[in-house]
Amino acid sequence: MLQETFIRLLGHYPGHQALAGAYWEEIMTQYTAPQRHYHNLHHLRQLLEQLLQIRTAVRDWNAMLFTLYYHDIVYDPRQQDNEAQSALIASERLERLGVPAAVIQRCTGQIAATATHTLSADSDTNYFTDADLSILGQGREVYEQYYRAVRLEYDCYPDDIYILGRKKVLEHFLSMSRIFKTGYFHSRLEVQARDNIAGELEYLQG
Incomplete structure (x- = not known):
């Protein structure tokens, strides 16, 4: 389900044919690293299941899906800037893909919000951080x-x-x-x- 959802998401944007395979391979590599005992593909599946329950309430579903896949793309317990580094990678990848700037901004804002999980003025951000904490x-x-x-x-x-x-x-x-x-x-x-x-x-x- 994760791969199919990701490839379908990328299909909305002009760079998908050239980039989809490499982008998915990167996500697989990062989330299956041996030190990832929780922040792994199982976490992404659980999170996607939670988000699907509130999909009709989400204003920008594509942005939220990008957030799902990239919010923990960088995860090093020894570092304090995982969210910022993850947002940077997301921004670079989505820009190359041809994703509109507004969608990229929503995605990176949601990733940044996972550093604190505090109340946001943006409802989509609150839905994502709640789903991230649903465990x-x-x-x-x-x-x-x-x-x-x-x-x-x-x-x-x-x-x-x-x-x-x-x-x-x-x-x-x-x-x-x-x-x-x-x-x-x-x-x-x-x-x-x-x-x-x-x-x-x-x-x-x-």
């Missing part, structure tokens, strides 16, 4: 698989450093008045997400 509101077993996979991605850090950083992230989510900005995701996932996060914090505290 937080899944059942306890799925959530535990998620946070264990994230720990594997950060295995370059010792436990004490990782736990300190992870607790900061989780406490930030709990401090939000709403983790999920849109009514759709808030009504379905907010309660479970807060319960999951509290459970992980308890686990980290030993």
Whole structure:
């Protein structure tokens, strides 16, 4: 489903015949890198499933699909600018493809928003960042698989450093008045997400 959706998306733009194969190969290579235990193709599939549920509410579906494929194209736990670097790659690839500047701007703005997942004035951005966080509101077993996979991605850090950083992230989510900005995701996932996060914090505290 991921490849078919991507190739169909590129088909809307003039450069697709020359670029589609190389672009998909790049996405495959990046998202199947051995250190990607969570931010991989499975994450993209899960995210696409979430986005398809709210497609009719999305104003620029093509921009959102580009965001899906490129939002984690760069993912290095040792770096602090993954979102900015991912947005830069997206901008370069889409410009070569012949995507209109307005669509590129929406895509890169949505990618940048995944750095904080805070409320945006743009509804599409809120839908995307909510979908990106939807793993937080899944059942306890799925959530535990998620946070264990994230720990594997950060295995370059010792436990004490990782736990300190992870607790900061989780406490930030709990401090939000709403983790999920849109009514759709808030009504379905907010309660479970807060319960999951509290459970992980308890686990980290030993």
